[in-house]
Amino acid sequence: MFELLGISPQAxxxxxxxxxxxxxxxxxxxLGLAIIFGLLNIINFSHGAQYMxxxxxxxxxxxxxxxxxxxxxxxxxxxxALVLVPLIVGAFGVFIERTMLRRLYKLDHLYGLLLxxxxxxxxxxxxxxxxxxxxxxxxxxxxxxxxxxxxxxFLPKYRAWVVVAALTVCFLSWYVIERTKLGxxxxxxxENPRLTQAFxxxxxxxxxxxxxxxxxxxxxxxxxxxxxxTVSPKMGADLIIVVFAVVVIGGMGSIFGAIVTGIxxxxxxxxxxxxxxEASAVVIFVIMAIVLxxxxxxxxxxER
Amino acid sequence: MNTGHMRWGFIVLIGFGLLxxxxxxxxxxxxxxxxxxxxxxxxxxxxxxxxxxxFGHAAFLSVAAYVTGHAIRSWGFGxxxxxxxxxxxxxxxxxxxxxxxxxRAGIYFAMITLALAQMLYFxxxxxxxxxxxxxxxxxxxxxxxxxxxxxNNTNLYYLVFVIFLAGFSLIHRVIHSPFGQVLQAIRENExxxxxxxxxxxxxxxxxxxxxxxxxxxxxxxxxxxxxxxSLTDAHWHMSGEVVLMTLLGGxxxxxxxxxxxxxxxxxxxxxxxxxGSWVQVIMGxxxxxxxxxxxxxxxxxxxxxLKRPL
Numbered sequence: 001m002f003e004l005l006g007i008s009p010q011a012x013x014x015x016x017x018x019x020x021x022x023x024x025x026x027x028x029x030x031l032g033l034a035i036i037f038g039l040l041n042i043i044n045f046s047h048g049a050q051y052m053x054x055x056x057x058x059x060x061x062x063x064x065x066x067x068x069x070x071x072x073x074x075x076x077x078x079x080x081a082l083v084l085v086p087l088i089v090g091a092f093g094v095f096i097e098r099t100m101l102r103r104l105y106k107l108d109h110l111y112g113l114l115l116x117x118x119x120x121x122x123x124x125x126x127x128x129x130x131x132x133x134x135x136x137x138x139x140x141x142x143x144x145x146x147x148x149x150x151x152x153x154f155l156p157k158y159r160a161w162v163v164v165a166a167l168t169v170c171f172l173s174w175y176v177i178e179r180t181k182l183g184x185x186x187x188x189x190x191e192n193p194r195l196t197q198a199f200x201x202x203x204x205x206x207x208x209x210x211x212x213x214x215x216x217x218x219x220x221x222x223x224x225x226x227x228x229x230t231v232s233p234k235m236g237a238d239l240i241i242v243v244f245a246v247v248v249i250g251g252m253g254s255i256f257g258a259i260v261t262g263i264x265x266x267x268x269x270x271x272x273x274x275x276x277x278e279a280s281a282v283v284i285f286v287i288m289a290i291v292l293x294x295x296x297x298x299x300x301x302x303e304r
Numbered sequence: 305m306n307t308g309h310m311r312w313g314f315i316v317l318i319g320f321g322l323l324x325x326x327x328x329x330x331x332x333x334x335x336x337x338x339x340x341x342x343x344x345x346x347x348x349x350x351x352x353x354x355x356x357x358x359f360g361h362a363a364f365l366s367v368a369a370y371v372t373g374h375a376i377r378s379w380g381f382g383x384x385x386x387x388x389x390x391x392x393x394x395x396x397x398x399x400x401x402x403x404x405x406x407x408r409a410g411i412y413f414a415m416i417t418l419a420l421a422q423m424l425y426f427x428x429x430x431x432x433x434x435x436x437x438x439x440x441x442x443x444x445x446x447x448x449x450x451x452x453x454x455x456n457n458t459n460l461y462y463l464v465f466v467i468f469l470a471g472f473s474l475i476h477r478v479i480h481s482p483f484g485q486v487l488q489a490i491r492e493n494e495x496x497x498x499x500x501x502x503x504x505x506x507x508x509x510x511x512x513x514x515x516x517x518x519x520x521x522x523x524x525x526x527x528x529x530x531x532x533x534s535l536t537d538a539h540w541h542m543s544g545e546v547v548l549m550t551l552l553g554g555x556x557x558x559x560x561x562x563x564x565x566x567x568x569x570x571x572x573x574x575x576x577x578x579x580g581s582w583v584q585v586i587m588g589x590x591x592x593x594x595x596x597x598x599x600x601x602x603x604x605x606x607x608x609x610l611k612r613p614l
Contacts, residue, residue: 025306037411037590041411043415048544058396069313089532100592100596103596104595104596107599108355108409109411110357110410110411111595111599113357113359113414114357114547114591114594114595115591115592115595115596117544117591118587118589118590118591118592118593118594118595119588120590121544121584121585121587121588121591122584122585122588122592123588124584124590125581125582125584125585125587125588126585128371128581128584129580129581129582135446147599191305192419192524192574228328237540241418241419241422241525241540242422244415244418244419246417247415247420248408248412248415248416251457278430281426281429281430284421284429285419285422285423286423288416288419288420289420290405292404292405292407292408292416293404293407296407296408
């Protein structure tokens with residue numbers, strides 16, 4: 001049937017796979033944005049820069065660190081990076097929250113957006129100065145080199161892993177927030193911080209850790225992305241604007257909504273690349289405009 | 305409102321505008337400053353006086369820049385008609401983007417305008433007439449009303465300054481009109497403005513279109529100055545820059561955005577060949593400092609010292 005449309009099934013499956021991968025990144029990033037927004041009421045504009053930081057720190061650990069230390073054994077390999085990098089970048093997020101964001105909670109929430117925008121400019125500018133704009137390669141870990149034959153297409157192992165890892169992290173986050181005691185504190189803090197504090201929950205600490213966790217999620221996505229996309233200072237900025245559109249479409253009220261919207265939009269983008277490639281860069285923005293016309297609160301959102 | 309100190313502000317501004325090129329400041333630099341000053345004032349009308357943070361104002365700058373450039377270069381429009389076409393197209397785009405964005409408030413408003421502007425960036429990137437990455441080059445300056453030769457930098461300078469003054473005065477007029485008072489009521493307390501019977505969405509849309517059109521006027525004029533319309537105008541960095549100019553100069557002050565534009569453009573001019581990619585880091589630092597400890601901005605702090613709104 002696809003041959004009739006002049007489209008080979010291989011191309012279609014290939015693009016759907018890319019769509020699924022992009023969608024996984026949208027899901028992880030919009031999840032982080034939604035978690036931060038829920039408790040802090042700010043949009044973390046530096047999310048893209050922190051994602052880029054994740055990819056860069058992983059790359060530095062793999063290729064630069066041994067040179068700096070003059071010892072080829074001192075390498076942070078992919079698996080270590082997957083754990084360490086989110087911790088490092090997350091700690092950086094905690095530092096930002098403690099020293100800067102904290103001062104803004106009593107002001108209009110727009111100041112949080114402006115501050116994180118400034119931070120994004122600084123991070124991006126620094127990496128651009130240190131490593132240039134051309135981009136670096138991160139080698140795919142050995143286990144994931146090669147492809148799996150699915151019968152109708154060849155699936156690169158690493159790409160399959162990215163989707164699995166991203167979905168696992170999304171699911172775990174959802175589970176912790178919706179189904180555990182810790183998550184219930186978080187949800188209570190989102191609903192009414194003052195009352196939650198009155199019940200003896202340390203809300204300021206929770207806010208700090210939440211921001212740190214959101215940032216760590218972005219960094220985790222960055223590590224996952226490093227072997228697929230070129231590691232460059234620009235990789236975060238363009239992505240984060242698309243993720244903003246994803247967040248507007250999904251609404252930030254529900255964790256589950258953020259995940260579903262992210263993956264769905266990734267797939268739609270992939271399909272557009274097959275059937276009408278010229279529109280693939282703008283399709284998500286067009287969908288955003290339509291959603292705003294039909295259902296301004298977003299697909300899973302509620303007005304707040 | 306229009307008391308003595310405000311008049312003094314105007315006198316200083318006009319005096320500076322008239323004398324600056326005579327005093328030996330490079331006219332192209334000054335023209336760039338006036339264009340961005342107008343852009344920032346138009347933006348301030350929205351953020352400073354209505355409380356709406358648009359993160360996509362580059363869209364209006366760029367649509368006017370491209371339309372003006374194309375109309376003059378390919379359709380043979382005179383400069384005055386080119387600028388008019390650019391301004392109107394920015395206003396029309398403002399109507400479309402504004403109608404969508406005012407459906408959500410606060411932080412969503414900022415994200416929507418940013419996303420729409422990014423969409424337009426990709427559209428420009430793919431369309432033929434914009435010249436893609438190269439930009440729309442070699443726009444002839446022509447002669448104003450077929451009489452005044454604009455390839456002469458002095459003539460063009462005074463035209464740019466007059467355009468700035470016209471836009472600036474219009475904004476000043478709007479702010480101090482009953483309409484402007486309603487805008488400020490919306491900024492201070494939107495639910496109360498609604499309960500007083502004001503059709504808030506309508507006010508927001510009108511001011512959005514006005515701000516877009518004036519940003520377009522700035523963009524159109526800029527095309528004439530540099531004879532070029534490029535993707536830089538449409539990039540989100542540009543949207544961020546105008547926020548920074550307004551913030552640094554002073555949100556919700558009449559003269560703040562002008563001061564902010566001159567400082568930022570001046571800084572970029574000074575730093576560009578000395579520190580390279582550190583310019584962006586410095587811009588980011590100014591952003592962070594403004595938000596954390598300098599929220600009134602330069603003119604806002606000055607006004608506080610003089611105990612008068614400027």
